Amino acid sequence: xxxxxxxxxxxxxxxxxxxxxxxxxxxxxxxxxxxxxxxxxxxxxxxxxxxxxxxxxxxxxxxxxxxxxxxxxxxxxxxxxxxxxxxxxxxxxxxxxxxxxxxxxxxxxxxxxxxxxxxxxxxxxxxxxxxxxxxxxxxxxxxxxxxxxxxxxxxxxxxxxxxxxxxxxxxxxxxxxxxxxxxxxxxxxxxxxxxxxxxxxxxxxxxxxxxxxxxxxxxxxxxxxxxxxxxxxxxxxxxxxxxxxxxxxxxxxxxxxxxxxxxxxxxxxxxxxxxxxxxxxxxxxxxxxxxxxxxxxxxxxxxxxxxxxxxxxxxxxxxxxxxxxxxxxxxxxxxxxxxxxxxxxxxxxxxxxxxxxxxxxxxxxxxxxxxxxxxxxxxxxxxxxxxxxxxxxxxxxxxxxxxxxxxxxxxxxxxxxxxxxxxxxxxxxxxxxxxxxxxxxxxxxxxxxxxxxxxxxxxxxxxxxxxxxxxxxxxxxxxxxxxxxxxxxxxxxxxxxxxxxxxxxxxxxxxxxxxxxxxxxxxxxxxxxxxxxxxxxxxxxxxxxxxxxxxxxxxxxxxxxxxxxxxxxxxxxxxxxxxxxxxxxxxxxxxxxxxxxxxxxxxxxxxxxxxxxxxxxxxxxxxxxxxxxxxxxxxxxxxxxxxxxxxxxxxxxxxxxxxxxxxxxxxxxxxxxxxxxxxxxxxxxxxxxxxxxxxxxxxxxxxxxxxxxxxxxxxxxxxxxxxxxxxxxxxxxxxxxxxxxxxxxxxxxxxxxxxxxx
Amino acid sequence: xxxxxxxxxxxxxxxxxxxxxxxxxxxxxxxxxxxxxxxxxxxxxxxxxxxxxxxxxxxxxxxxxxxxxxxxxxxxxxxxxxxxxxxxxxxxxxxxxxxxxxxxxxxxxxxxxxxxxxxxxxxxxxxxxxxxxxxxxxxxxxxxxxxxxxxxxxx
Ligand code: FES
Ligand code: FES
Numbered sequence: 001x002x003x004x005x006x007x008x009x010x011x012x013x014x015x016x017x018x019x020x021x022x023x024x025x026x027x028x029x030x031x032x033x034x035x036x037x038x039x040x041x042x043x044x045x046x047x048x049x050x051x052x053x054x055x056x057x058x059x060x061x062x063x064x065x066x067x068x069x070x071x072x073x074x075x076x077x078x079x080x081x082x083x084x085x086x087x088x089x090x091x092x093x094x095x096x097x098x099x100x101x102x103x104x105x106x107x108x109x110x111x112x113x114x115x116x117x118x119x120x121x122x123x124x125x126x127x128x129x130x131x132x133x134x135x136x137x138x139x140x141x142x143x144x145x146x147x148x149x150x151x152x153x154x155x156x157x158x159x160x161x162x163x164x165x166x167x168x169x170x171x172x173x174x175x176x177x178x179x180x181x182x183x184x185x186x187x188x189x190x191x192x193x194x195x196x197x198x199x200x201x202x203x204x205x206x207x208x209x210x211x212x213x214x215x216x217x218x219x220x221x222x223x224x225x226x227x228x229x230x231x232x233x234x235x236x237x238x239x240x241x242x243x244x245x246x247x248x249x250x251x252x253x254x255x256x257x258x259x260x261x262x263x264x265x266x267x268x269x270x271x272x273x274x275x276x277x278x279x280x281x282x283x284x285x286x287x288x289x290x291x292x293x294x295x296x297x298x299x300x301x302x303x304x305x306x307x308x309x310x311x312x313x314x315x316x317x318x319x320x321x322x323x324x325x326x327x328x329x330x331x332x333x334x335x336x337x338x339x340x341x342x343x344x345x346x347x348x349x350x351x352x353x354x355x356x357x358x359x360x361x362x363x364x365x366x367x368x369x370x371x372x373x374x375x376x377x378x379x380x381x382x383x384x385x386x387x388x389x390x391x392x393x394x395x396x397x398x399x400x401x402x403x404x405x406x407x408x409x410x411x412x413x414x415x416x417x418x419x420x421x422x423x424x425x426x427x428x429x430x431x432x433x434x435x436x437x438x439x440x441x442x443x444x445x446x447x448x449x450x451x452x453x454x455x456x457x458x459x460x461x462x463x464x465x466x467x468x469x470x471x472x473x474x475x476x477x478x479x480x481x482x483x484x485x486x487x488x489x490x491x492x493x494x495x496x497x498x499x500x501x502x503x504x505x506x507x508x509x510x511x512x513x514x515x516x517x518x519x520x521x522x523x524x525x526x527x528x529x530x531x532x533x534x535x536x537x538x539x540x541x542x543x544x545x546x547x548x549x550x551x552x553x554x555x556x557x558x559x560x561x562x563x564x565x566x567x568x569x570x571x572x573x574x575x576x577x578x579x580x581x582x583x584x585x586x587x588x589x590x591x592x593x594x595x596x597x598x599x600x601x602x603x604x605x606x607x608x609x610x611x612x613x614x615x616x617x618x619x620x621x622x623x624x625x626x627x628x629x630x631x632x633x634x635x636x637x638x639x640x641x642x643x644x645x646x647x648x649x650x651x652x653x654x655x656x657x658x659x660x661x662x663x664x665x666x667x668x669x670x671x672x673x674x675x676x677x678x679x680x681x682x683x684x685x686x687x688x689x690x691x692x693x694x695x696x697x698x699x700x701x702x703x704x705x706x707x708x709x710x711x712x713x714x715x716x717x718x719x720x721x722x723x724x725x726x727x728x729x730x731x732x733x734x735x736x737x738x739x740x741x742x743x744x745x746x747x748x749x750x751x752x753x754x755x756x757x758x
Numbered sequence: 759x760x761x762x763x764x765x766x767x768x769x770x771x772x773x774x775x776x777x778x779x780x781x782x783x784x785x786x787x788x789x790x791x792x793x794x795x796x797x798x799x800x801x802x803x804x805x806x807x808x809x810x811x812x813x814x815x816x817x818x819x820x821x822x823x824x825x826x827x828x829x830x831x832x833x834x835x836x837x838x839x840x841x842x843x844x845x846x847x848x849x850x851x852x853x854x855x856x857x858x859x860x861x862x863x864x865x866x867x868x869x870x871x872x873x874x875x876x877x878x879x880x881x882x883x884x885x886x887x888x889x890x891x892x893x894x895x896x897x898x899x900x901x902x903x904x905x906x907x908x909x910x911x912x913x
Contacts (some may be wrong), residue, residue: 007852010853011853011855011856013848013858014849014850014855014858015842015850016850016858017792017850017858017861018846018847018855018858018861018862018865019793019833019834019836019837019842019846020792020794020832020833020834020851020862021793021795023792024795024859026792026796027786027789058893097900132824158893163867170912186893187893188857188859188893189795189797189803189857189859189860189891189893189894190795190797190807190857190859191796191797191891236874237858238857239795239797239857239858239859240856240857240894241857242893265858266904269797270902272798272799315869321810325775349883399800434896464839477857478857478858479856536889556847601786649852649853652854652899653853653856653894653895656896656897656898656899657795657856657893657894657895657896658896659896660893660896660897661893662896682798682800682802683798683802683803683891684800684802688893689788689891690883690887690888690889690890690891690897691885691887691888691892691900691901692885692888693882694884694897694898694901697896697898717803
């Protein structure tokens with residue numbers, strides 16, 4: 001690689017960000033702009049008897065008022081659970097659900113105006129505990145009318161391969177664990193924000209803090225009954241997502257509607273408390289999992305039964321339900337495997353996708369049980385894992401196609417670096433090491449909305465000025481996809497990165513990309529960008545070859561020059577551009593990515609399919625204070641197989657950020673509810689690790705060079721979170737001999753376990 | 759509403775502000791200095807850090823009327839795009855930012871911190887940044903960037 005691919009590359013928007021010039025949604029202001037004020041429900045579950053908006057309508061500064069019946073068409077990220085409305089219609093389903101909204105001249109007038117709306121409610125039984133939602137209830141108490149069997153179960157996902165329960169019975173070693181996981185939330189730093197502009201040509205522009213401009217585009221069109229060609233969604237700089245900005249949101253629908261209604265620009269930005277209420281975070285989860293192994297430590301079977309607390313609406317919940325099971329098919333070979341996940345509707349803010357979507361909690365359970373089995377069988381936990389790893393180029397029991405696989409190298413790297421063989425099980429009481437492995441999709445092979453289009457298209461344009469403009473719908477949310485696009489064009493065309501400029505994440509000017517979710521961007525957009533750049537290079541080469549009478553294949557693009565090794569061609573980039581554009585003008589080339597066909601033909605076989613999978617192995621070093629119960633993570637050795645690091649600086653950043661987020665869920669983060677109301681909707685009470693809590697991090701990038709990834713690359717944004725939590729849990733066992741079955745692992749729980757053990 | 763004279767980034771100007779308004783609101787909404795970010799609005803994240811007479815303060819907890827007669831410096835006043843402060847330069851080069859939303863606050867915390875603590879250890883830097891929430895980076899690269907900036911400033 002002669003260009004920037006594979007080299008640590010600072011972000012192209014880095015200078016904008018450190019100087020405060022990067023423009024996030026709330027930083028935009030438009031002439032004559034109105035502000036949104038929202039009225040939210042004080043009830044967890046209640047019928048709306050009456051809404052009186054008259055006092056709000058006459059409140060000074062209020063330009064428009066709207067209620068649920070104005071926008072009765074439902075929406076949702078998954079067409080199969082399009083169960084949300086912009087504002088509650090007939091019924092509220094959680095404390096904080098939006099019931100009405102106003103647009104006003106100032107933020108203050110908007111808030112005060114919204115408070116003037118009077119709503120009469122008729123409360124019904126609220127379902128707070130997901131266990132209650134699994135029971136048959138009075139139809140009048142059902143949270144949604146479409147749930148089946150008189151229960152509040154949103155989805156039951158179940159797959160069974162080769163009778164795992166039988167194999168478990170016969171296994172020499174078997175462990176069953178009951179695990180409980182608190183809900184956690186993304187807590188990105190930039191609050192949700194959106195601006196809608198109703199244009200003079202009767203089109204709608206929405207600038208929004210979203211990871212999924214394309215799905216927002218589709219849902220806006222649906223809810224507002226506006227043809228798709230009259231909707232434009234733009235994503236400016238975005239202050240973190242982690243899955244929390246990957247749904248179309250109610251406030252986006254409302255803001256757009258108020259702009260259409262008033263024919264003025266309208267802005268809505270959430271307070272931090274509202275961000276917490278909006279949630280869409282990781283589901284609170286209970287897992288009963290059984291795993292068996294034989295005398296040699298070979299896994300015989302796995303069976304798991306899981307309940308996830310979905311909150312009041314669907315979001316990504318159907319996918320989450322499947323991911324809780326299907327993503328247990330790696331990194332170990334398990335031929336007898338079964339799972340059932342039930343997603344309960346409850347009267348709480350909805351849960352959805354969060355970094356490592358659906359696989360983080362079951363991964364904890366499985367890795368902890370493997371640790372138990374290793375001890376039962378008298379095998380070192382690293383050895384036991386090595387015995388069970390999937391090979392590369394294989395297929396799992398549920399027909400997931402595994403291509404490149406660097407998990408063995410990952411494990412060996414951290415095992416060596418941490419001095420595991422010398423230290424494991426041999427340190428003084430209170431200090432311990434723990435291992436955890438990981439496995440994750442590198443992009444979902446199936447689009448959310450079934451269609452015949454590619455998963456992404458990238459255009460590369462070259463004009464007389466010599467700049468290359470890459471047009472891509474990809475959404476940089478801080479993970480560095482803009483830099484990746486620039487690197488690829490620069491690599492392929494042999495020009496410095498500053499010759500490459502971007503038009504991104506604008507559904508009017510950029511071809512469709514499905515969005516920044518499921519760790520799909522580097523793999524899919526990277527491939528499409530590479531194809532577009534290669535085609536552009538070939539077009540140039542053809543023209544130059546013709547003019548200079550050489551073979552196209554001999555022409556090299558490198559170091560801002562275009563040449564042949566024999567010297568027959570030796571021209572500057574600019575001269576090459578002139579030759580290529582002669583007689584035709586600007587060139588636009590298009591690259592695309594289609595996932596290959598794969599998977600089984602049973603119901604649910606599409607879940608977890610990915611063109612490639614990432615792997616990892618982490619070891620944590622912890623100290624546990626037996627008298628206070630406090631856990632300090634001293635160091636984490638992290639090895640992640642991302643195929644090929646296109647930008648090692650960014651890959652390291654993703655791994656380090658995953659460690660931070662995994663650490664938070666492991667030891668402190670817990671979204672708490674009382675009667676369905678979130679009671680810690682702020683950074684004082686919702687405890688995120690800060691700089692002083694940061695452990696030492698030793699990051700190793702393993703490059704397995706995937707045959708279908710761009711330059712061999714796979715994902716790095718989500719996979720690295722999975723091993724973090726169990727490596728901490730298992731290290732606590734090594735330190736003080738207790739098994740932590742409940743997250744977060746707070747000092748009170750640790751103390752109780754230590755005392756229980758005696 | 760009150761008329762106040764503010765000195766922001768070396769430029770004195772008269773602004774009409776609400777009596778309970780914070781300097782964060784004034785900067786963003788009245789002066790269009792949007793580099794200073796609002797993340798929590800309750801003193802818990804450091805995104806809104808600005809300098810008042812050279813000392814870091816949280817913009818979301820500082821009433822604008824209290825800024826009268828003080829020298830206020832925001833992220834926009836730290837450097838022009840071409841001449842980055844070493845803290846800024848190192849953050850870019852070390853990958854000390856991802857989404858960048860916490861970054862102006864990190865810069866405005868680290869600059870005065872290094873003035874007071876020119877030769878900090880890694881643990882000192884962690885302590886110095888303990889009020890800044892970064893949800894993206896895991897802090898490692900931010901800490902390294904600040905360490906490198908200290909060396910550059912000393913060198
Ligand atoms: S916005 Fe001021 S501390 Fe968070
Ligand atoms: S870089 Fe995103 S919060 Fe720090």
